[in-house]
Amino acid sequence: MMSLEEGMLQLDRVLSSFTRDKKPESLYVPMDYLLGLKGKRMRPQLCLLATWALKGKVEEAVYPAAAIELFHNFTLMHDDIMDNAPLRRGRPTVHAKWDVSQAILSGDAMLVEAYKMLVLGNPLHLKAGIELFNQTALEVCEGQQMDMDFEQREDVQVEEYMRMITLKTSVLLGASLKMGALTANATSDVQDAFYDFGLNLGLAFQLRDDYLDTFGESLATGKQLGGDILADKKTFLHIRTRQEASSSEIELLDQWKGATDDPTKKVSEVKGVMERTGSEVALMELSNSYLDKAMAILNTLPLEDEGRNMLSSLSEYVTSRKH
Amino acid sequence: MMSLEEGMLQLDRVLSSFTRDKKPESLYVPMDYLLGLKGKRMRPQLCLLATWALKGKVEEAVYPAAAIELFHNFTLMHDDIMDNAPLRRGRPTVHAKWDVSQAILSGDAMLVEAYKMLVLGNPLHLKAGIELFNQTALEVCEGQQMDMDFEQREDVQVEEYMRMITLKTSVLLGASLKMGALTANATSDVQDAFYDFGLNLGLAFQLRDDYLDTFGESLATGKQLGGDILADKKTFLHIRTRQEASSSEIELLDQWKGATDDPTKKVSEVKGVMERTGSEVALMELSNSYLDKAMAILNTLPLEDEGRNMLSSLSEYVTSRKH
Numbered sequence: 001m002m003s004l005e006e007g008m009l010q011l012d013r014v015l016s017s018f019t020r021d022k023k024p025e026s027l028y029v030p031m032d033y034l035l036g037l038k039g040k041r042m043r044p045q046l047c048l049l050a051t052w053a054l055k056g057k058v059e060e061a062v063y064p065a066a067a068i069e070l071f072h073n074f075t076l077m078h079d080d081i082m083d084n085a086p087l088r089r090g091r092p093t094v095h096a097k098w099d100v101s102q103a104i105l106s107g108d109a110m111l112v113e114a115y116k117m118l119v120l121g122n123p124l125h126l127k128a129g130i131e132l133f134n135q136t137a138l139e140v141c142e143g144q145q146m147d148m149d150f151e152q153r154e155d156v157q158v159e160e161y162m163r164m165i166t167l168k169t170s171v172l173l174g175a176s177l178k179m180g181a182l183t184a185n186a187t188s189d190v191q192d193a194f195y196d197f198g199l200n201l202g203l204a205f206q207l208r209d210d211y212l213d214t215f216g217e218s219l220a221t222g223k224q225l226g227g228d229i230l231a232d233k234k235t236f237l238h239i240r241t242r243q244e245a246s247s248s249e250i251e252l253l254d255q256w257k258g259a260t261d262d263p264t265k266k267v268s269e270v271k272g273v274m275e276r277t278g279s280e281v282a283l284m285e286l287s288n289s290y291l292d293k294a295m296a297i298l299n300t301l302p303l304e305d306e307g308r309n310m311l312s313s314l315s316e317y318v319t320s321r322k323h
Numbered sequence: 324m325m326s327l328e329e330g331m332l333q334l335d336r337v338l339s340s341f342t343r344d345k346k347p348e349s350l351y352v353p354m355d356y357l358l359g360l361k362g363k364r365m366r367p368q369l370c371l372l373a374t375w376a377l378k379g380k381v382e383e384a385v386y387p388a389a390a391i392e393l394f395h396n397f398t399l400m401h402d403d404i405m406d407n408a409p410l411r412r413g414r415p416t417v418h419a420k421w422d423v424s425q426a427i428l429s430g431d432a433m434l435v436e437a438y439k440m441l442v443l444g445n446p447l448h449l450k451a452g453i454e455l456f457n458q459t460a461l462e463v464c465e466g467q468q469m470d471m472d473f474e475q476r477e478d479v480q481v482e483e484y485m486r487m488i489t490l491k492t493s494v495l496l497g498a499s500l501k502m503g504a505l506t507a508n509a510t511s512d513v514q515d516a517f518y519d520f521g522l523n524l525g526l527a528f529q530l531r532d533d534y535l536d537t538f539g540e541s542l543a544t545g546k547q548l549g550g551d552i553l554a555d556k557k558t559f560l561h562i563r564t565r566q567e568a569s570s571s572e573i574e575l576l577d578q579w580k581g582a583t584d585d586p587t588k589k590v591s592e593v594k595g596v597m598e599r600t601g602s603e604v605a606l607m608e609l610s611n612s613y614l615d616k617a618m619a620i621l622n623t624l625p626l627e628d629e630g631r632n633m634l635s636s637l638s639e640y641v642t643s644r645k646h
């Protein structure tokens with residue numbers, strides 16, 4: 001039986017070789033480039049980990065895990081176009097390095113490659129795996145759509161924001177774990193519990209990510225600190241701060257809305273209101289409450305200590321990260 | 324058993340209702356808009372027709388046929404961005420009516436919806452159906468990539484052009500027919516023969532399309548006449564004309580390369596060289612040779628007269644169209 005470490009190595013091999021000898025190279029090089037920026041591979045790790053923790057065959061989880069990582073990178077390639085982002089992990093984004101057409105087309109082909117990986121999994125789980133994948137992929141698109149729609153709106157509520165990040169980020173973590181549980185032939189109850197664990201973990205993770213965007217340590221992230229504030233993003237922090245702010249603070253926030261002339265001052269003043277309304281504390285409390293919920297679900301799962309501990313450690317890791 | 328007509332009606336119902344009640348609406352409205360421009364639905368028709376001609380269950384071909392039509396429309400939505408096309412069938416393209424981000428995201432979701440349709444087909448054919456679909460989808464992306472790469476090159480050969488249109492256009496016609504044959508439980512030999520029939524039909528179709536772009540009757544097409552010439556596209560006509568042209572004609576062609584100041588004169592002068600070198604005649608001969616090949620394959624298929632005649636009529640229709 002394949003160990004977890006061997007599973008991760010095999011995943012690396014699959015992801016670094018699937019474009020080999022494919023033509024035209026110009027279609028596939030951007031995929032290699034983006035995968036080569038080496039993210040944490042959190043999602044495929046969760047998939048392999050779920051299979052391993054449930055005593056399933058890790059080797060059967062490698063292709064589904066690869067499918068999930070390819071899907072995730074496809075969304076990055078296209079989201080970066082939509083967000084007009086010049087950099088990812090400190091390097092030029094695909095549309096910046098090549099052009100928008102190239103990023104669209106290589107992204108499209110990468111999504112198809114994800115489906116090709118799925119078909120290479122255990123045929124017994126093909127239908128359920130593809131249904132889970134389809135559902136999740138569509139929800140991720142819906143989340144991205146909500147995110148774009150929020151840009152045109154001033155009345156976004158906390159509940160809507162939570163729904164948006166659930167779709168855009170959390171469902172894929174839930175699906176990664178559920179895919180691993182499916183691969184291990186778990187009952188549907190256990191599969192669903194893994195999904196819920198991932199969903200709550202994902203919310204904790206995204207809210208922590210929002211915190212770091214404004215209150216993180218700048219250099220390590222590779223992102224511009226205060227990017228959400230500069231883009232006037234309707235995050236939990238933004239919405240909650242306006243709810244709790246005094247009328248003079250609202251006036252100050254309104255003055256900075258859409259402003260681009262003095263970014264440093266904008267970030268520092270808006271951040272000040274966030275702090276005075278205690279919104280960054282509320283944000284971390286909310287994040288922690290989702291992490292607690294995830295851990296409570298983890299404790300109900302039919303796992304031995306080793307598996308539970310690994311999932312617990314990874315959860316702590318992804319929600320405590322500084323970068 | 325469902326008739327072919329009922330199959331087409333059912334396909335219409337599926338394609339006009341699949342977005343119902345889905346949220347956020349902004350993600351799905353562009354799909355309805357593009358599908359509402361009502362193409363000929365050639366590809367899903369070929370799929371249903373293959374199942375019907377082979378005495379398979381037409382009702383089982385409806386979802387695979389819908390998958391193919393959704394995939395085709397996904398490619399249109401994204402190709403129109405890459406081609407910077409303002410109009411499709413005389414109406415604004417999705418990125419022109421909304422914006423590029425919307426066309427990217429709704430296109431992405433439309434591709435996932437195509438996979439959702441596939442899963443609704445006969446589960447016995449799920450694996451083979453998805454493999455065929457994946458392979459085809461990737462080839463279509465590869466064809467689009469070649470097409471884009473040709474823009475940067477001056478040395479494109481006829482063989483490369485034929486390979487490009489094979490991937491970009493013909494494989495999807497082949498796959499539509501093969502999907503229908505698969506649904507009818509045909510042997511793999513028969514499936515492959517349907518595929519080859521479609522491949523040759525697709526080449527005949529695309530070459531005829533190239534002819535019409537330059538030599539068609541302008542108003543009916545809804546496209547600008549001479550669009551390929553104005554964009555200096557490396558079509559068969561372009562490549563073959565340069566091969567056969569005298570040095571003074573080459574000089575004339577070179578003068579018009581990249582020119583945008585007098586489009587009417589550019590089209591008429593380049594067209595003149597095409598005619599003097601007999602390239603439009605060679606183009607139609609080539610198109611006809613592929614149509615002949617398609618018909619020869621059709622004659623080898625294990626079909627009754629009724630099915631063969633329907634496939635033959637549809638083939639004549641799609642390759643003789645004026646618009």
